[in-house]
Amino acid sequence: MKRRTFGLGAAGFVAAAVTSPSLGLAQDAKKVTIGVSIPAADHGWTSGVVFHAERVAKLLMAEHKGLNIIVKTSPDAASQANAVQDLAVQGLDALVILPSDPDPLVNAIQQVKDSGAFVALVDRAPSVNDNTIRNLYVAGNNPALGEVAGQYIAKTTPDAQVVVIRGLPIPIDQQRQDGFDKGIAGSKVKVLDRQYGNWNRDDAFRVMQDFLTKYPKIDVVWCQDDDMAVGVLEAISQAKRTDIKYVVGGAGSKDMIKRVMDGDKMIPVDVLYPPAMVATAMQLTAGNFYDQVPVSGNYILDATLVTKDNAKNFYFPDSPF
Amino acid sequence: MTGVSTPETGATPKTSRDWDMAAVAPFIALALLLLLGYFANPNFISVANLLNVITRSAFIAIIALGATYVISSGGLDLSVGAMVAFVASLMILFLNSGAIADPTLLLAASMLLALALGAACGLANGLITTIGRIEPFIATLGTMGIYRGLTTWLSQGGAITLKDRGMQALYRPVYFGNVAGVPIPIVIIFVTAALAAFVLYRTRYGRHLIAVGSSEDVARYSGISVNRVRTVAYVVQGLCVAVAVILYVPRLGSTSATTGILWELQAITAVVVGGTALRGGVGRIWGTVCGAFILEIVGNIMILSNFVSEYLIGAIQGAIIIIAMLVQRSLMRR
Numbered sequence: 001m002k003r004r005t006f007g008l009g010a011a012g013f014v015a016a017a018v019t020s021p022s023l024g025l026a027q028d029a030k031k032v033t034i035g036v037s038i039p040a041a042d043h044g045w046t047s048g049v050v051f052h053a054e055r056v057a058k059l060l061m062a063e064h065k066g067l068n069i070i071v072k073t074s075p076d077a078a079s080q081a082n083a084v085q086d087l088a089v090q091g092l093d094a095l096v097i098l099p100s101d102p103d104p105l106v107n108a109i110q111q112v113k114d115s116g117a118f119v120a121l122v123d124r125a126p127s128v129n130d131n132t133i134r135n136l137y138v139a140g141n142n143p144a145l146g147e148v149a150g151q152y153i154a155k156t157t158p159d160a161q162v163v164v165i166r167g168l169p170i171p172i173d174q175q176r177q178d179g180f181d182k183g184i185a186g187s188k189v190k191v192l193d194r195q196y197g198n199w200n201r202d203d204a205f206r207v208m209q210d211f212l213t214k215y216p217k218i219d220v221v222w223c224q225d226d227d228m229a230v231g232v233l234e235a236i237s238q239a240k241r242t243d244i245k246y247v248v249g250g251a252g253s254k255d256m257i258k259r260v261m262d263g264d265k266m267i268p269v270d271v272l273y274p275p276a277m278v279a280t281a282m283q284l285t286a287g288n289f290y291d292q293v294p295v296s297g298n299y300i301l302d303a304t305l306v307t308k309d310n311a312k313n314f315y316f317p318d319s320p321f
Numbered sequence: 322m323t324g325v326s327t328p329e330t331g332a333t334p335k336t337s338r339d340w341d342m343a344a345v346a347p348f349i350a351l352a353l354l355l356l357l358g359y360f361a362n363p364n365f366i367s368v369a370n371l372l373n374v375i376t377r378s379a380f381i382a383i384i385a386l387g388a389t390y391v392i393s394s395g396g397l398d399l400s401v402g403a404m405v406a407f408v409a410s411l412m413i414l415f416l417n418s419g420a421i422a423d424p425t426l427l428l429a430a431s432m433l434l435a436l437a438l439g440a441a442c443g444l445a446n447g448l449i450t451t452i453g454r455i456e457p458f459i460a461t462l463g464t465m466g467i468y469r470g471l472t473t474w475l476s477q478g479g480a481i482t483l484k485d486r487g488m489q490a491l492y493r494p495v496y497f498g499n500v501a502g503v504p505i506p507i508v509i510i511f512v513t514a515a516l517a518a519f520v521l522y523r524t525r526y527g528r529h530l531i532a533v534g535s536s537e538d539v540a541r542y543s544g545i546s547v548n549r550v551r552t553v554a555y556v557v558q559g560l561c562v563a564v565a566v567i568l569y570v571p572r573l574g575s576t577s578a579t580t581g582i583l584w585e586l587q588a589i590t591a592v593v594v595g596g597t598a599l600r601g602g603v604g605r606i607w608g609t610v611c612g613a614f615i616l617e618i619v620g621n622i623m624i625l626s627n628f629v630s631e632y633l634i635g636a637i638q639g640a641i642i643i644i645a646m647l648v649q650r651s652l653m654r655r
Contacts, residue, residue, distance in 0.1 A: 041478020043578050050478065169632065195624055195631050200579050205572070206377060210624035213370045214362065227480075227577070234573055238497055255482070320479025 031066040032094070032289045035087035037080060038278060039100040040073040041320070043199070044227050045251060048275030048321030049098060056279035060286050067286065077101040084108040094118035094285045098278050102126040109133055118288055120281040135288075135296045138281040140273040142172050143179035144303035145224065148271050149248045150183020152305060153220050156268075157245060159188040160219035163211045165197040165204055165228055176224050176250075192218065197228045205231030212239045219245050226253035226270065233266060251275075252306060252314050253321050261311040270306040272314060275321060277301055346649035347595050347611040353648070354618050354641075361626035372504055374621045375614060376496075379506035380405070380565045381584060382613035385591040386517045387443075387561030389609045391457075392592050393521075394554040395534040395601030398446060399461040401562050402584035403468035408438045409566045409576045410472050410481045416492075417484050424491055436563045442468065443559020447552030465585070473578040482575035489574050496571040506568050510610060513564055517557075518606040530554060535602030591616055594645060615645060 036057065041047035050073055057069040072087060074080035077100050085108060087095065095112045099105040102124045109126075110133055113119045120136040121129070129137060153160055164180070167173040177194070184191075192215055197204035204223060208231060211218065221244060223232050229249035236244050249256050250271040259267040284295040306314055358365035365371075384401050391398045412435045421427040442464070449460040475481060483489055498505050521527040532540040533550045541547050570576075593599055594615055595608030619641050623634045 040473075041578075042473060044479050047476075047478025047578075166631070196634070200582070201573055201575070201577065202580070206620070207624060209373050209377070210621055213364050213367070213373065214625050230573060230575065255480075320477040 029066040030064075030290065031068075032064070032286075033068045033070065033090065033092055034094045034096060034282065034285055035084075035090070035092045036069060036071045036278070036282060037084050037087060037095065037097045037099075038071070038073055039080070039098065040075040042075065044253060044321045045273075045275050048253075048319055049278050051316070051319045051321065052276040052279045053282065056276075056282050060282060064286065064290050067290075069282070074100065077104040081105055081108040084112060088112050088115065088117075092117045093289065094120065096120045096122065096278065096281045096285055098122040099124050099126075106133065118285060120285045122278050122281045131296065136281065136284060136299065137297070138277055138284070138299045138301070140277055140301050141303045142175040142273070143182070145250050145271050145273050146176035146179025146181075147183040148179075148303045148305050149222055149224065149250065150180040150185075150189070152183075152269055152271075153222065153248065154184045154187035154189050157189070157219055159190075160245070161190050161192050161215070161217060162220045162222055163192050163208075163215065163218050164194040165207055165221065165223040165225075165232065166194055167197070167199040167225060167228075169196065180222065180224075197223065197225075197231070199225050199227060201227055201231040203231070204228035205235045208232045208235035209239070212236070212241055217243050219243065221247040223247065224250045224271075226251045226256040229256060229267065236266075250303075254316055254319055257306060257311050257315045260306055260308060261315060263308055268307075270311075272302070272304040272306055274301065274314065276316075344596065344605060344608065346652045347605075347608045347615070347645075349652065350594075350645040350648050351611050351615055351618070354615060354622070354645070358618060358622045358625070361622050361628075365622060365625050370621070370625075372507070374617050375510075376504045376506045378613045378617035379510050379568055381587045381591055381616065382510050382610050383513050383561050383565045383568070384558075384584060385588040385595075385609045385613050386513055386606060387558030388588045388592045389517070389595070389597055389604050389606060390521070390530065390554040390557045392589070392597055392599060393534045393601055393604030394530050394551050395537065396450060396457040396551055396554060397461065397589070397599075398555065398558050399458065399585045400442070400446060400465040400468055401558065401588055402581035403465045403472065404439065404442050404559065404562045405566055405569065405581035405584060406472040406576055406578070407468040407475075408435055408442065408563055409570050409580060410475050411435075411438055412566060412570055413481050413483050413574075413576060414475065416488055419485070424485075424488055428488065428492055432567050435566050436560060439559040439561075439563025439566065440556050441559070442562070443556040444552065446559070447555030450555070451548035451551050469578070472576070472580070476576070476578055478578055480575050480577040483570070489571075492571040492574075494571075496568055509564065509568060513561070514606055514610050517561075521604050521606055526550070526553065531602060531604060533601075534604075587616060588613075590642065594642065594649075596649065616642070 036053050038049050038053055039046045041050045053071050057071050061067050061069055072083045074083045080100055094117055103126050106126045113133055119134040121134040122138050195207045197207045221232050223229050226249040229247050232247055246266055246268050250273055252270055252272045252274050256267055256270050260270050287293045288295045412431050415431050415434055421430055446461055446464055449455055450457045495505060500508055529545045529550045533547050537547055591612035592609050595612030596605045597603055619638050623629055629637055
């Protein structure tokens, strides 16, 4: 209801602006509708995506009077395809989409693109990812997430014995592993073992307990995910083992960023794979309409190493993630 | 299955050797696994590792005790994994609310709350299947969605974490503490199992439950209130979930939308590996506990051994479970 009255007000403002061009605010009152389609919050990272999409939607709408942003969440690819079509019916100037599964959504996205709208694709790319299907591609860097962690370990503890907890057997996980191997290549860092923890706290706890039984001396744990780091830390503290120097997670959850900020010895760093990347895409898309800046192309975010010094830039205490 | 209405007493029944072997088979499978584990990695047999593994199996073992009741009564409950997440989330939210000033009282109240919530969730499942006359598979698939969805909503997709450090320290020993060297979760497994065995084998309700599971019609003609017996079985399942939750919360002090995912299948597998028939009419409490140990130990051996690729673990786990079942069957036929 609030949004509708706001929309009417904006429309009235636009009408006023059109009838009296001397007003000079016409640029900012330009009426633009951006649809944002994201997966429903079903685990930590996607809940962060929802949080940041809604946060930045408010900021952008406050900044640009004529801008209307509609955020829609969908639990799976099929319902997301429907949601995209529903959004398209409302007349979109732009679509920002983080597809839950990109390939089944190609047709729905293509339709929006063919209608002349600006399409920004986030994080997950379909097999064909070029300007026929999207104008802008914003993503994190999975190989770098592994590589940055590997380089940090190789630099801080050059002859560390490392155990690795993987996610699920999907391509993203493999890219992170390959990146890690590249990061430690040429150093004396030795990977003792790799096992799947399914990006789940309880499974990570179980795997870590078994690693602790299997290896009398472990220097570093790389579990590439902040959720799994929770289980890993609990297993280590239960076993009262003091040989483990530190744990490297990844993603940038508020709990782990907080530990880095507080100077926790066990979590000295975190590697960023920020759910806020959806907001990057929204900002750039708005920039395309209001600021006439060229934004088309690939925009790959760094897997930034979060340390005690820069952690506060990535800390969102109100986020669920 | 013969002699289904015979209450199993743990003492060897004199009439039939079949009973004897069927009850012992899961333990033989467990012994073989222990041997296999020893060859995979000598560390496996260390007391520390075995205590770890058995402690870890507590959640599934206790949930599976309830599942033994539901399955012996001819029902099925797919909602238990989601129920764990739901009850645990509400318990943590209650602890965070600080409704009672004294921490010990608050903790005790939250445990009672968990038990009440578990019983209520179980009662809902029971009433939907009995009064609502919906197939248990569908009814509990529905409540699984409801409990899981409510958890996701409560947590906004993120995690629900026990905030108060003091409370964490107070509650932590429930999972990590021990009594005379035996971790508390292991004590709880055996206490709960003994209670479950007593009710199933030594009380009128237990006999009614088995009767309903083996033949609903015969039970009804004998004057047993089938709906009541079945509903109570789901309530028992709910209570077991609550006990598992009380042990689960102090471990990580937090829940998320993925807590307890697929635990229902593990619980059902533990029940079946323990020798309880999926079609109902037979309940083996100690077999179920053994089944839960077997599942956890298989996973443990996989990680401790050096000869299994991480990509093949699922396949080998599946194969070991099938072989364990085959060993059991062959023992029973003899």
